[in-house]
Amino acid sequence: MTLEIEQFLHSERLPHIWCAGCGIGIVTGAFLRAAVDLGLKREETVVVGGIGCSSRAAGYVDLGSVHAIHGRALAFATGIKMARPDFTVIVVTGDGDGAAIGGNHLIHACRRNIDITCILFNNQIYGMTGGQLSPTMELGDRATTAPYGQAEPPFDLCRLAEAAGASFVARGTAAQIRPLEKLIKQGIQHPGFAFIEAVVPCPTEYGKRNKPASAVAMLDEEKARSVSKSKAATMSAEELADKIVTGILHRDVDAPEFQRTYAEMAARATAEAAERARAEAEQGAAAEAAEQAGQEED
């Protein structure tokens, strides 16, 4: 199986930059297996990343790949997808890149419901810059810029995405990688904006300042905190307080997708133009006929 994903992997660029115990590689592997299963074509697939640990995944996949600027991966992806609707466009981003600096682009991509799949690796920390607080960090968690504990509440990104208009919203964890792989596959197949939050451990920058510290313990904890959407439906708000709800949280396959609505608008524009040209030609012909009639009378 590992051999199969190698067709989409820049093996010559390994070893990767991710730390030991990092969850980003696990999720990147899940994406690659999904890509193999879906039979994605290299010339028609583009992976766009912003800046940060998770965005670097774009540099290891042997597909069309763009390593954009911080926070703007979705804006780049929107341009790519609109210019080439035939492409499969996947955005790999993190909680800092996608939800802090890029938060505005995220909600607008959701609102447009453009057919892009966004995998947001949520490790609740700025890893690449050395462990600063992130907008998905829990109250009280510690970071280099929250030395006394985070004083702000976190985003629930899936609720945000759904409220903003994403037509496919799902959450998975690095601890349960097969279900996450399936979610990614379903997200790519979904005709509209698919937002997938992948909860990943960052033992190096997050774990060492918060409990538990080790990669294995973090994965175990992720697993223990995870509940499926159906199970969550039977639980009280108190019971759900520190839980990670996983699975497809929202799906609407009939929501108007931007490529489609754009094409409909363009068809209207073309029809209006043709109609106007026809009316002008008719008017011209009528005027000519009237003129001729006038001449005959003379």
Added chain:
Amino acid sequence: MELWHTHLLREQIDQTSMLVQGNRACALGALDAGVRFFAGYPITPSSEIMEAMAYELPRVGGVFVQMEDEIASICACIGASLAGQLAMTATSGPGFSLMQEAIGYAIMAEAPLVIVDVMRAGPSTGRPTAPSQGDVMQARWGTHGDHPAIVLAASNVADMYRLTMAAVRFGQRFRTPVTLLADEVVGHMRESFSPELASRYRLTSGDFDFTPGYVHPDLVREVHPPHVLGSKTHPHVTGLIHDETGFPANENAKSEQFLHELFDKVGNHRDELCLYDIKNEGKGRVCIVAYGSCARSARAAWKLADQEGLPVEVLHLYTLFPLPVEIIQTVARRVEFILIPELNLGQYAREVRKMAENWTTVISMGKVDGTLISPREILERVTQLVGKYETV
């Protein structure tokens, strides 16, 4: 190629010429040059460009998207450019500032792109409806790090048309973003205009083929092999210093070489990139070096000066960057004064001074009260400089 896809504008035509607004002419130039992707964000005084594109592009199979901000706008344009589309955006000072980081990315990734900046008085919100040329140095050095820049300046409605086409072509040939500067007056004024006349235009710097119609120009030799998404090479594009494979290269020598190559592809082709026009060539004691709306006042001032027997020549620059070193130095060697009227506090005058001060006296004539510099004002300054000697 059908040139007038444009019903909106066509209604106003009387076949040969029509009254067209500068911003609309810019949109027309873009369409006639083959631009088929526009992403933008509303901002005075440039919004008419995006409104025209919103009207025209969907009819011709193109894409128009109003993005959530200027950063998203230019990033979407870069994405489209990497996917092989001719892309353009338009903005004004505050939006241009927001775009700067991404402009650096486009330079680094060698993504062709046109950015139109219809300048308004700044800094900050400034005076949105007052003309200015305050973004000249931002256009040159706005993004961080050492980088090359191609910057053009439009002085009238016809320029908005033909220089937009030139910007598209330069962007394609040099694979880099090109900035077209206009000011509020150039963007909003209406003039009699015909694309045919606008494209038949001779410049002292040599004829530039402004013929409408998209031509895929050859790349200059210094450009790295382009990475276009969707090609068989399934490329990687990054803003990191990289080698010809597109992947990051951290070696010191390679980094330096890469940066020099970026500079050279522009710097080695100044003869092609530097568009200018000289009036009264070789006959002045004063040369007025001007661009944008000030160039029109300069041309008018020359005519007034001529009536009064004052020896004036005008160097009208259409390309601000790369610096037209050769022509500035040629002029500097033969005149006593170079006078630079501009709607800022001497941004371009400082550049000219660096090139010319060994040979001549460079005088900055800056104005930032939100009004244009009139021909009379220039004439007065010219008279102060050389008038009294003539009357002795």
